[in-house]
Amino acid sequence: KQEVTQIPAALSVPEGENLVLNCSFTDSAIYNLQWFRQDPGKGLTSLLLIQSSQREQTSGRLNASLDKSSGRSTLYIAASQPGDSATYLCAVISWGSQGNLIFGKGTKLSVKP
Amino acid sequence: GAGVSQSPSNKVTEKGKDVELRCDPISGHTALYWYRQSLGQGLEFLIYFQGNSAPDKSGLPSDRFSAERTGGSVSTLTIQRTQQEDSAVYLCASTNRNTIYFGEGSWLTVV
Numbered sequence: 001k002q003e004v005t006q007i008p009a010a011l012s013v014p015e016g017e018n019l020v021l022n023c024s025f026t027d028s029a030i031y032n033l034q035w036f037r038q039d040p041g042k043g044l045t046s047l048l049l050i051q052s053s054q055r056e057q058t059s060g061r062l063n064a065s066l067d068k069s070s071g072r073s074t075l076y077i078a079a080s081q082p083g084d085s086a087t088y089l090c091a092v093i094s095w096g097s098q099g100n101l102i103f104g105k106g107t108k109l110s111v112k113p
Numbered sequence: 114g115a116g117v118s119q120s121p122s123n124k125v126t127e128k129g130k131d132v133e134l135r136c137d138p139i140s141g142h143t144a145l146y147w148y149r150q151s152l153g154q155g156l157e158f159l160i161y162f163q164g165n166s167a168p169d170k171s172g173l174p175s176d177r178f179s180a181e182r183t184g185g186s187v188s189t190l191t192i193q194r195t196q197q198e199d200s201a202v203y204l205c206a207s208t209n210r211n212t213i214y215f216g217e218g219s220w221l222t223v224v
Binding site: 044 | 117146148154155156158161169171172204206211212213214215216217218
């Protein structure tokens with residue numbers, strides 16, 4: 001059974017810092033991995049999608065990497081801003097169960113001005 | 114529409130009543146998901162529809178929960194005889210087999 005873990009559960013950093021959020025999964029047979037952002041009281045916004053054949057994806061100040069063999073993904077945020085404050089969720093779809101996107105519990109990020 | 118639309122956005126209901134939550138996916142998306150997010154908890158998979166295939170209902174927590182998807186588009190999640198533990202945000206998502214797009218959710222409170 002696929003399990004997704006995110007560390008740390010919460011993170012507070014001063015504005016301008018570069019930071020890394022971690023995601024690990026127990027079954028390396030994944031179809032893809034996706035990082036989402038959730039603002040309080042809102043739905044989820046997709047940030048980056050990494051297919052199983054890819055090693056990383058970049059969008060602006062965000063870079064996500066994927067290492068299937070070790071069951072890990074990282075989300076790197078460069079030059080953090082207060083507007084980056086949100087909960088970041090990692091989710092995987094496993095081969096054979098494409099209907100079931102398994103989520104981690106998220107990392108709550110606070111960027112202080 | 115431009116995004117996944119859910120209604121109602123907020124619903125307060127009395128324990129024991131039935132509720133229906135609606136999801137309008139992005140036009141052309143063949144796959145549709147329902148998730149539940151309780152306060153301070155992660156997202157819990159409920160059900161998945163893909164085209165004309167039989168839905169994956171493995172996440173439905175009890176037989177009080179059911180969902181249908183008419184004409185391969187709009188979906189309705191029905192909760193019968195609601196209980197206080199059903200209070201949560203119910204999130205719908207659709208996909209074109211790659212990026213998954215979520216709606217804003219339906220916030221259900223059972224009193």
